[in-house]
Amino acid sequence: MRVIKILVAFMGVLIVAGVALVVYGVSRQEDGGIVTDDPTPSVPVAGQVDASSGLDPKPVAQLAPFGTINIDLAPGETLVDFSRQGSEATVRLEGRQGSRLVVVSLRDGTILGQILLVEPQ
Known part of the structure; x- marks a missing residue:
């Protein structure tokens, strides 16, 4: 009987600890994560190249003005x-x-x- 009381008390402590961890996790998600003073983004941003990566940024080719393009439409198209x-x-x-x-x-x-x-x- 004494062993059962110890097991029940231990399970109660585990339940309380689990609920506390869930509340802590939910509150951290609502805060939006950890705020730091580091200006670097946590995920890569398209078009940015890290200087330490050894990659040279390639400029994106811009399209020259192409004027007017005529496409013949059939009647009712x-x-x-x-x-x-x-x-x-x-x-x-x-x-x-x-x-x-x-x-x-x-x-x-x-x-x-x-x-x-x-x-x-």
């Missing part, structure tokens, strides 16, 4: 979506004949090609 990746842009057009993707070079303004999205026959 409308622009649905536009996306850019690097020096190429993809324009999604929808019309009565279906959809098509037009890939355009932003370097020289030429149409690189198109992808027709048609239903199977």
Whole structure:
């Protein structure tokens, strides 16, 4: 009987300690972490290069103005979506004949090609 009382008391201490640790952990998350005077970010920021890494920062190539790009639209065709990746842009057009993707070079303004999205026959 004495052993059971000791075990119950020990488990009670463990429960109280566990609840205290949970409360402590939740309060630290609400505070937003540890505040330091160190100006360096805790995670790398895109575009920054650490001087100690030995890497030379490469400048990002800027696109020159490319003027006006004309894309011929079929009757009833409308622009649905536009996306850019690097020096190429993809324009999604929808019309009565279906959809098509037009890939355009932003370097020289030429149409690189198109992808027709048609239903199977």
